[in-house]
Amino acid sequence: MLIAVDAMGGDFAPKEPCEAAILACKKNKNLNLALVGDTEKIKPFLEKADSNVRSRIDIVHAEEVISFDDSPSISIRKKKKSSLVVAFNMVRSGEADGVVSSGSTGAIAAGAVLLLGRIPGIDRPGLGVATPFENRTTLIMDVGGTVHCKPINLYQFALMGSIYMKLFYNVENPSVKLLCNGVEDIKGDEVISAARDMLLASNINYEGYAEGTDIPKGIADVVICDGFTGNALLKFGEGLGELIKRQFKEEFKHHTLPKIGLIFMWPAIRRIMARFEWEKYGGLPFLGVNGSVVKVHGRSKANALFYAINGTANFINNKGVGRIREELERKNGQDGTLC
Amino acid sequence: MLIAVDAMGGDFAPKEPCEAAILACKKNKNLNLALVGDTEKIKPFLEKADSNVRSRIDIVHAEEVISFDDSPSISIRKKKKSSLVVAFNMVRSGEADGVVSSGSTGAIAAGAVLLLGRIPGIDRPGLGVATPFENRTTLIMDVGGTVHCKPINLYQFALMGSIYMKLFYNVENPSVKLLCNGVEDIKGDEVISAARDMLLASNINYEGYAEGTDIPKGIADVVICDGFTGNALLKFGEGLGELIKRQFKEEFKHHTLPKIGLIFMWPAIRRIMARFEWEKYGGLPFLGVNGSVVKVHGRSKANALFYAINGTANFINNKGVGRIREELERKNGQDGTLC
Numbered sequence: 001m002l003i004a005v006d007a008m009g010g011d012f013a014p015k016e017p018c019e020a021a022i023l024a025c026k027k028n029k030n031l032n033l034a035l036v037g038d039t040e041k042i043k044p045f046l047e048k049a050d051s052n053v054r055s056r057i058d059i060v061h062a063e064e065v066i067s068f069d070d071s072p073s074i075s076i077r078k079k080k081k082s083s084l085v086v087a088f089n090m091v092r093s094g095e096a097d098g099v100v101s102s103g104s105t106g107a108i109a110a111g112a113v114l115l116l117g118r119i120p121g122i123d124r125p126g127l128g129v130a131t132p133f134e135n136r137t138t139l140i141m142d143v144g145g146t147v148h149c150k151p152i153n154l155y156q157f158a159l160m161g162s163i164y165m166k167l168f169y170n171v172e173n174p175s176v177k178l179l180c181n182g183v184e185d186i187k188g189d190e191v192i193s194a195a196r197d198m199l200l201a202s203n204i205n206y207e208g209y210a211e212g213t214d215i216p217k218g219i220a221d222v223v224i225c226d227g228f229t230g231n232a233l234l235k236f237g238e239g240l241g242e243l244i245k246r247q248f249k250e251e252f253k254h255h256t257l258p259k260i261g262l263i264f265m266w267p268a269i270r271r272i273m274a275r276f277e278w279e280k281y282g283g284l285p286f287l288g289v290n291g292s293v294v295k296v297h298g299r300s301k302a303n304a305l306f307y308a309i310n311g312t313a314n315f316i317n318n319k320g321v322g323r324i325r326e327e328l329e330r331k332n333g334q335d336g337t338l339c
Numbered sequence: 340m341l342i343a344v345d346a347m348g349g350d351f352a353p354k355e356p357c358e359a360a361i362l363a364c365k366k367n368k369n370l371n372l373a374l375v376g377d378t379e380k381i382k383p384f385l386e387k388a389d390s391n392v393r394s395r396i397d398i399v400h401a402e403e404v405i406s407f408d409d410s411p412s413i414s415i416r417k418k419k420k421s422s423l424v425v426a427f428n429m430v431r432s433g434e435a436d437g438v439v440s441s442g443s444t445g446a447i448a449a450g451a452v453l454l455l456g457r458i459p460g461i462d463r464p465g466l467g468v469a470t471p472f473e474n475r476t477t478l479i480m481d482v483g484g485t486v487h488c489k490p491i492n493l494y495q496f497a498l499m500g501s502i503y504m505k506l507f508y509n510v511e512n513p514s515v516k517l518l519c520n521g522v523e524d525i526k527g528d529e530v531i532s533a534a535r536d537m538l539l540a541s542n543i544n545y546e547g548y549a550e551g552t553d554i555p556k557g558i559a560d561v562v563i564c565d566g567f568t569g570n571a572l573l574k575f576g577e578g579l580g581e582l583i584k585r586q587f588k589e590e591f592k593h594h595t596l597p598k599i600g601l602i603f604m605w606p607a608i609r610r611i612m613a614r615f616e617w618e619k620y621g622g623l624p625f626l627g628v629n630g631s632v633v634k635v636h637g638r639s640k641a642n643a644l645f646y647a648i649n650g651t652a653n654f655i656n657n658k659g660v661g662r663i664r665e666e667l668e669r670k671n672g673q674d675g676t677l678c
Binding site: 105144248260263 | 411486551552554555572583603604
């Protein structure tokens with residue numbers, strides 16, 4: 001198996017992608033990686049790898065980089081020598097089995113659609129994130145792949161999200177909720193209520209609207225929303241977490257009592273943190289395209305990238321794309337509402 | 340001053356609105372309140388009020404209730420004897436100066452627009468929430484008043500939000516950010532980028548896009564978004580807070596060490612909680628209508644309602660609506676982009 005890792009994507013490239021590649025090859029003896037990017041910039045970070053690991057990491061040169069400022073679809077078309085385009089073309093040609101990138105979500109989405117193509121019947125692919133909440137892992141989808149959604153998009157996210165949770169988390173008949181500004185039937189706008197009608201008419205295990213408050217309760221296996229809202233919500237949660245951390249750090253700096261308290265609390269804090277360690281959840285799968293594509297947070301360090309490479313390997317081993325395609329065809333035959 | 344309090348709105352009505360009314364009149368000797376709702380249900384909760392307080396609380400009978408399941412605009416038109424409609428009509432006739440309700444956001448929005456009317460030039464009013472973040476109070480607007488927004492709506496939220504922060508938080512030239520799925524110019528959809536262009540062309544202190552992560556950093560005085568996203572984001576944050584609380588409670592139940600730690604940590608936790616006590620921020624102002632309307636969270640207890648009544652009194656004392664109207668006219672004259 002060969003996974004193409006975009007060595008130039010994200011805030012800490014190429015250092016963190018290179019370190020993640022070393023870590024991944026060390027832990028998984030069957031893994032081969034291609035670090036795609038500027039050879040001269042990548043090389044120094046691979047020096048510390050032992051020979052067995054180093055022999056399974058190829059550097060594939062790509063002289064351009066797609067930045068967060070670039071227009072996604074224009075840059076995919078014009079920057080043919082960029083690390084992301086080269087990585088996608090490796091999957092397209094059959095040379096690689098999947099792509100991992102912590103580059104711009106928009107560029108990854110555009111590249112996946114333009115260079116790998118959508119699974120037949122899929123209108124817009126979606127970016128999901130499997131997040132640990134109370135007693136359950138919930139896939140939130142979409143979190144930035146499709147900013148503006150039509151009802152069919154929300155419906156198809158529910159379908160793909162259900163398949164994903166069944167395949168990768170062994171959830172039988174995953175429950176699906178649609179994010180809304182209230183749980184009452186009259187909430188939402190035309191897009192939301194049309195999506196609800198499609199879900200009710202399908203054989204998806206749709207259980208109604210969910211409010212933002214409900215998600216952390218682990219209210220469903222899949223929570224569906226448009227990419228703009230999903231993105232804002234997820235990032236806001238992240239920002240709140242950071243705010244709380246900073247507040248406690250300030251307290252520890254200026255007061256002794258809480259510092260003593262922390263010593264006693266630490267085991268509990270560690271247990272809670274371990275329960276919600278999103279980094280271990282293997283990146284954000286971009287579902288609905290003809291290839292295993294996993295996006296990683298732009299600010300990710302080696303550890304998160306390592307788990308994303310693992311998640312991609314798992315996706316490929318489980319023939320994720322093929323099984324989603326088959327399930328889609330089967331469901332399409334069953335309820336006739338796919339497109 | 341007379342404020343009409345919807346005694347039947349929210350999950351804990353009429354008990355909590357009644358207790359909040361007693362508390363508010365006890366603390367503010369110049370305050371008169373009208374508790375609007377079912378007289379027989381309200382009376383028992385006022386028995387414990389002393390005579391001075393009781394003499395300043397009127398019960399205004401309303402036999403109907405608008406529930407969270409009712410269609411907002413239909414129920415405002417049809418349930419003419421509902422507590423919310425009666426409360427709005429008291430403001431409309433000049434009998435009361437403002438309305439406080441923890442009823443359905445949609446019904447409050449519809450009632451305010453249909454019965455009080457919009458401030459001239461305002462396309463859609465917005466619900467704001469002033470939230471304490473790092474070193475700054477940020478008004479997030481809209482959080483559920485206008486689910487689906489046009490560019491003009493986002494622009495006008497920025498305008499009204501700026502005026503609000505200037506009037507009530509003494510912020511000179513409040514900074515405004517527009518919530519987006521990235522900070523780069525190419526992010527967002529057509530609505531977002533059209534709103535950005537309007538903001539750039541205005542004399543509002545617009546400082547660019549903000550991501551969800553940025554909000555808790557206190558990145559701006561006003562953060563603008565559509566009501567669907569704002570609602571989801573805020574409720575998700577609330578849900579995360581509850582999740583963390585539950586996790587720690589479980590730890591304290593099963594382990595002794597963290598319990599000891601909590602004793603030492605408690606002063607720090609209390610200081611942090613005091614810094615972010617949203618309940619004290621006086622409810623959610625519904626801006627853009629001809630009246631002082633403040634929405635309170637449906638799950639609010641007496642304390643949060645008490646602060647909302649205080650906030651409304653403050654809004655009325657400061658002639659909030661009139662000053663927003665004047666500022667709008669002035670700004671309209673200055674930059675000519677109001678409508």
